Every structure is written in C-alpha cells, then in structure tokens.
Amino acid sequence: MSLPSDLHYLEMHELSLLIRSRKLSPVEVTEAQLARIEALDGTLRSYARVTPELALAQAREAEQALAKGVCHSPLHGIPLALKDLFDTAGVVTAAGMPLHADRVPQQDATVVARLREAGTVMLGKLQMTEGAFAINHPSIAPPVNPWGADHWTGASSSGCGVATAAGLCYASLGSDTGGSIRFPCAANGLTGLKPTWGRVSRFGAFEMAASLDHVGPITRSARDTLFLLSTIAGHDPLDPTSQPSVCLEVPGIDDSFRGLRVGIDERWLSDGVDPVIQRALQQIMRMVHEGGGQLRSVRMPDTREVSGNWEAHCGVQTAVAHAGTYPQRAAEYGPALSRLIDGGRALSGMDYQRILLAAQRFTGEVDALLHELDVVLAPVQPYAAPTHEQLANLALDPEANRRLIQFTAPFNVSGHPSLSLPLGLTEAGLPIGGQFIARKGGEAVLCRAGMAVQKLSDWHRLRPPAFA
Template structure:
C-alpha cells in the first residue's frame, strides 16, 4: 500500500468529502481502500462485528454517479462511515454484542441509518460492542483492541467504534452512551466523541439498554466531523415521540475560530480530587488554550455526584430488565454473566425505590442546568486516571471504589441528559492518549462544536494516530 493511500485513511471526514466533491478521488476508490484496510488490520484489531463491503461499494457507486451528474447530498456524500451494531440496518443483523441476536436480519433501517443513507454516506460495517451495550463482552466475542497498544483498555461499550476511527478503518462512526460509552472509548482511543442532549437524536431502531439514559451520538477525528455527523442524524421523528422537536442547527456554522464571550466553568476541587497528575496536566493545558482563545474561565462548584453515580446502576438495571423482558425469559442461557446479573438486579428493585431514584435524578438535573445560567460550558476530566491497562480493568469488579471513580465524570451527564464533547488533550509518557470533556446546557451542541473546533484549531492532539 502506498504512503499516499495510508495517509488518506487518517484524513478528517471533511477533507475526504472535499476530495470526492471535487472529483479528485471517487467514493468507490475511498471505500475500496477502507475495505482493503479492514481486511488487512481488523483480524487483529477486532473492531468490527460485521463488515458490509458489497453493500458499501454499491452505495459508493451510487454516490459517484450523483457526483458525476453534478449532484451532492451534502458533507457526507460518498464518505465511508461505520454504524455501531446497536442500530438496525435493513437486511443485516443487529447483534448488539449478544449471541441471541447476531444472526437475525433487521427488516428496516433505524431512523439514524435512514438519515445517513439520505445524506449520501457509505455504510462500511458495524463496529463491535459489549454485550447489550453494558460493561462486559459476551464470552463468545473477542473484544476490540486498542490500536495504540493492545495491552490497554479500548473503553466500553462503543469500543469498536473508537478503535475503528482511531485506526483509520472509517472516517467516523455512530455510537451510543448510557453511562460513558462514547466518552471512555473516545478518550482511550484518542478520538473526538459527541454525546448529544438526550432526545436530540431519535432512538427508533436502536437497541435499548436503558432508554431514559441511552444517547445516540457520534465519534470522529475532529469536533467539526462529529458535528457534521450529528447534524445528519438529529431531529424530531414521528417514530420516536421522545425525540425533541427543536430545529437542528447547522453545527459547523457556529464555528468562529475564537471563543470571545464564552464562559467556561471549572470546579477546581472536583477536577483534582483523586485525579492523577497526568490528567490534571491535560486539564491545565486545555484551560490555558481556551483562555488564549478568548474564553473566560469561571470558578464554579459542581453539585455533589456521589448519590447520582450510586443511583445510575439501579436506574440502568430496572430499565435493562424491561428492555430484555421477553428475550431474557426465553433465552436466559445465551446471556453472559454480567448482563444477566444486571437484568436480575433490575427485577429485584421495587417501584418505590425506582421512583426515589427518579426524584433524586430530576433534582440533580435541575441543579446542573442551573449552572448554565452562569457559564456556557463546563470543563471536566473524562476519568480521574490515565489510560487503564487491561490487567487493571479486569479487576474492576473487585474494586467498587474504582468503578465509582471511573463513572464520576460520565454517568452524571447521562442521568441529567446534558450534551458532552470529548477531545484528545495529551498523551502519557507511554504514548497513550488522554482526553478531557466539555459539557453544555440543554441542546448546547453548537457551542460544544464551536469550542472543540477552536481548541483543535490551535492544537494537534486529534491529528495524532497509531502507527499501522
């Protein structure tokens, strides 16, 4: 493979789209290169549960025919992307990391898939995930590997999406986040992850873990790319009455290049309590960069998260028990032990306990939203420690305190439903990426994209990639 071909794999989505639009390269050529690269590398990486090569080439040819006729469907026209294997694609199975579903073909597209097809995107395949999008892989699944170093954790559950984007096996991917599943893989793999406001994106045709916590979002190499993907899939949907009715902005149009007038809240105590030195250094450099871009850094006090983090597990368990009600009853023997234990735990929680959780959750949501009267964004870690090795992650089940620390900066924003953007912000001495997180108020995705694009305009962390 030529150096030029290798470099093409690591271009940002917008750059590839421009090459296709200007007919400097065809969608078929780009798609073919991606398919060949997947065949060459993914046998070791295991980032994909399903490749859809033949269908992708048909879509690429259709995009090229439209380009030749002078027609473009927009910024995703002819660009190869991936679809996390919780989203239905007509004619292909939606395994959701589960043995019971992996051979059942879907009879319709999820709304997000239908919208990507309408936007002219080429669907390469379906990245792998943990069982049922929870915290562990089914025993029959080989987990995705971190392309930076196979001895390190690639995140959960959108780990396949993060690994595929980082390794140059797609130009972006749909992903989901229920407790941190966009943010952990984005940070672990050194890519950009956008978790939108709950309800900003339709969940119709997307496998449920815990519906009131499930967010459908995007992973890509830049904030601009992540915003473009979100713009294509967001919006109201008659098939999902919980999808918000608010109009969808042109997210890249919000980019100004500077952040004058923007207020970024920082809780110095929360961001440093048991947070390792490497992560704190990344946060400090990010604060410096945002200040140079014109943002005002505002001291804030974030609401205590101990209770909402503790409530996340039983909240998720009850909703997972409902989501798996029919399947678990009929196919319990095909469930892995971790997902089965969550479903069982959900059955054991009373209605009164669940209502108490919801009341506490609504109060927490209100306290978080009130902060956005004072600031436009919050800046926090994604996790309080440097990238985790697989050896350390494998002992998480024996360390409830470590699990709570891992969830400290992610679960609260699933419980509150606020949008977040994860950005690469540095590397460890071992060469592993460290990310940080921006959080916005309700439907604040445009300001997230603006801030992320400004940061990435003066930094190059998002342009580094694993050697392969």
C-alpha cells in the same frame, strides 16, 4: 489523482472537499478502506461484520450521482461504520449478543436512513459489548486498542473507537448510556459527542436503558463531529421523545474561545484524578484564558450519589428492555449483563423512586449552574485507559467503578450534552481525554469549544504508531 498516503486518516471535512471536487472517487476511497480493514482488522477485531458488497454498491451510486452533478450532503460518498445496535435493513444487527446472531431487521434505524439519504457509504457493523453494558459476551473476543493491546478500549462503543482511531472508517456512530461514546474516545484519542437526550432519534437502536441512552458520533475532530451531528439530529415522528429540529450551520460556527464562559471546579477536577489528567486540563484552561474566554470558578453539584445510583438506575430499565428474552433465555446471556438485569428486577419500587428523585434534583442543579455558563470543563475518567487486569479489579470494587463513571454517567442521567476530545498522551504513550459539558441543546457551543482547542493543538491528529 493518486491516492494520498494518509488517505485513511483524513478528516471527513477534508475528504469531503476532495470528493466533491472530483479529485477522489467514492469508489476508490471505499476500496481503499475495505483493503485496510481486510489487512488490519484480523488483529484489531473492531468489526462485527463487514459489508463490502453493500459498501461498493453505495459508493458506485454516490459516484454516479456526482457525475450528474448531484451531491446529497457534505458527507456524500464518505465511508462510515455503525455500532452493531443500529438496525440495518437486510443486515444482521446483534447488539453484541449471540442470542441475536440471526436477527435481520426489515427497516433501517432512523439515523441509518438519514446517513443513507446523505449519500454516505456503510462499511459494516462495529463490535460492541453485550447489550451495550460493561463487557463483551464470553463467546465474543473484544476489540484491541491500537494504542496498546493490554489496555481498555472503552466500554460498549469499543469497536467504534478502535475502527475510527486505526483508520478503518472515517467516523462511526455509537451510543452512550453511561459513557460509552466518551470512554472509547478517551481511550483511542478521538473526539465524540453525547448529545442532549432526544436530540438524535433512538428509533431502531437496540435499547439498553431508555432514559439514559444517547446516540452520537465518534470522529477524529470537533468539526467532523458537527458534520455528522447535523446529518443525524432532528425530530423523528417514529421517536416521540425526539426533540424539535434545530439547524446547525457548520460553516458559520466560530472556532475560538472569544467570549465563552467556561466553568471550572478545581476541587471536582482534582478529586482522585491522576496528575497527568489534571495537567492536561490546566493546558485547556490556559488556552481558554489566552484565547479570550472567561474562566469562572464554580461548584459542581455532587455527582457521587447519581454515579453511585447509576447501575441500579440502568438495571431497572435494562430489565424492561430485555423482558422478552430474560429470564426465559437467561442461559444465553453473559454474566455481567445477567447480573445487571437481575439487580434491576430485584430493586423495589420505593428504592427506584428514590433514585429518580435524586436524578431530578441533580438535573435541576446542573440546569441552574449552566444557566450562567457556556460550558463546564471536566475529565472523561480519572486516569488514562486502564489495563485489562486493572479493569477486572475495578469490577470487584463498587466504589472504584463509581469513580470511573463519576464524570460521565451523571450527564446521561441529566441528559446534558458532552463533547469528549483528546488532550495528548501519557508518558507511556496512551491517549488522555477531557470533555466539555453544556446546557441542553448546546451542541453547537460544545463543537465550537472543541474546534477552538483543536485549532490551538494537534492532539486530535496523533495516530497510534503501529497503525500509521
């Protein structure tokens, strides 16, 4: 079979059928991906390092297994890429930090081990901001948004967003501490999940802020998100904070809104939110209503305090995570990460306790709200991806920065799962993102809601024109 012209943009569930039916070989798919990376990533800079020898060896192994009638999972033979904070045995894991440029782990992170057991192919490690905070280290050029080089790529999992959007991997694994799965999805027209805290093991993932860090998939569709989540989720004895395994039956999940209770807080959805985002969310509301779902008017708990506290909350935990190298090697850190850690180190115990109490109140209020709902609808951010100049100005304005994270960071604090999905384009051709938020453990209903949207729309099939 000749390779499809859109091979690089197939969704994983589509590619899986072609591989398992032997219509496509994992080796030829991997070779095509490596060729596309070589041709395009010099411009896009999404990869921190490509691992062609390892990828081809794993692809050959997957092909040999298929020849013997062995298929390890629906992801068998599919090329993926990993954010450069997941430990990979024998391959550098630097977490976007020149300080760790020579760090070669001896053991895979649990999620990496589970992907290997599933028969996936690792194309390489994806670029990220320094230590998973706000911006890249000054010595590392950031990835380029394939929808517009002047625009933000979406925080720390930026390499994941760019590579997945431009067809340089079929999906990627990222992390989200304040929005870093959802922001790259919104900026690059993708679907991604910040799971319930503890749903996916963090063992072997470079720590930024332990109680806020979430590991999750960045994909091109909600169905693919479910495929990847079902592979990586579950209890891990190496991570005592991981939750008990819950089986996610991929083929059995409905893809309609029928009977779903969707919470809408119109005041929250319009507070400082650009009209283009509001119109996109109203389209989702119409889909819910026409698809047999129930729109329920709710009052969201106030997110201003927890989003305003997020940097200090994160800073204390980041200071703990970096205690082995900071301040001893502070000269090797960039200014943004240094500022975060310095702020965390300076915060008093009493002030941190006040932050923790506010977080507990917010978490309880969200738990209570979601007790009577299946999901809540929200933007990912109040506007489409800002330009780099606008983003630089945001960094100088604490209130503007708080507004940017007001729909994402509060749910890192509370640990509730959120699914980000594309909602079309602005008049300038930039992606718009929205999200559903569910009760803890509600990943299946989130993916169902996402699949319902994507059954009724083609937003998730839009591709950056320059990289078709």
